[in-house]
Amino acid sequence: MKRTNTSAWLMAAATLLPLAAQAATVQVTVLGRDGKPLADAVVVIEPASGAKPAEPTPVSAVISQQKMQFVPATSVLPVGSRVTFTNLDTWEHHVRGVPAGLASLNPGTQPGFELRLDGRAEGKSPASAEVTLDKAGAVQLGCHLHGSMRGFIFVADSPWTVVTDANGTATMQGLPEGAAKVRVVHADQLLEVTPVAVNITPVTALSLPTQVQPRRRRP
Numbered sequence: 001m002k003r004t005n006t007s008a009w010l011m012a013a014a015t016l017l018p019l020a021a022q023a024a025t026v027q028v029t030v031l032g033r034d035g036k037p038l039a040d041a042v043v044v045i046e047p048a049s050g051a052k053p054a055e056p057t058p059v060s061a062v063i064s065q066q067k068m069q070f071v072p073a074t075s076v077l078p079v080g081s082r083v084t085f086t087n088l089d090t091w092e093h094h095v096r097g098v099p100a101g102l103a104s105l106n107p108g109t110q111p112g113f114e115l116r117l118d119g120r121a122e123g124k125s126p127a128s129a130e131v132t133l134d135k136a137g138a139v140q141l142g143c144h145l146h147g148s149m150r151g152f153i154f155v156a157d158s159p160w161t162v163v164t165d166a167n168g169t170a171t172m173q174g175l176p177e178g179a180a181k182v183r184v185v186h187a188d189q190l191l192e193v194t195p196v197a198v199n200i201t202p203v204t205a206l207s208l209p210t211q212v213q214p215r216r217r218r219p
C-alpha cells in the first residue's frame, strides 16, 4: 500500500518538474545577409524535450491593403484567429492566400483563399472580407492584379513564435530551460534557415545570422 503511494507521489513530482523549470526569457536578434538587424523574421523556438505550451488564444487581426502593400507585411497569429482584409486603396485588389511550401513548418493543409475587394469610394467605408486561419503553417499573401504585392502570415500553434521588430529582435517568455532549436522563417526567403541548436538559461540573448536579403528595408 505504502509502495503504491510512493510511486504515485513520484509520478506527480515528475509531472511538476518541467513546470518548475519554465522561467526562461529568450531574446533573439536576427541578422540579414548584410549583417544588419532583420525585421519581419518569424522566430520559432522548440524545446528539445518536446514540451508544448498551451496553444495561444486566437485573436482578431486586420491586414490592410494600402498603397499597394499589405500592412502589416508579416503577421504571426495564433491558430483559429480571424483576419479582416480591408482595402484602403481607391482601386480594386484581388487578395490571395497560398499555403507556403515549408514541409516541416506547414504539415497541415492550410486552405488557400481568394478575396476580391473593391476600391474605396469616397464617403463609403472600405471593402473588407474575413478569413479564419484554422491550421498552423505559413501563408503567402499576394494580389492577382498587382504582382509586386507580397505579404506573409505565420499561423502559430505555440506562443514561442514571435516576429522580429524593427531592431530585428524577438522576445519570448516562459520557455523551459535546456536544449532547444531555433528556427527562422522570412517571407523573402521561404527556404528555411537551418535550425540552430541552443541551450536556454534563465536569461538568454542570442544573435542569429542568416543569409536572408530583404527585398526592401523598412523605412
Ligand SMILES: [Cu+2]
Binding pocket: 092, 093, 094, 143, 144, 145, 146, 149
Ligand atoms: Cu492589388
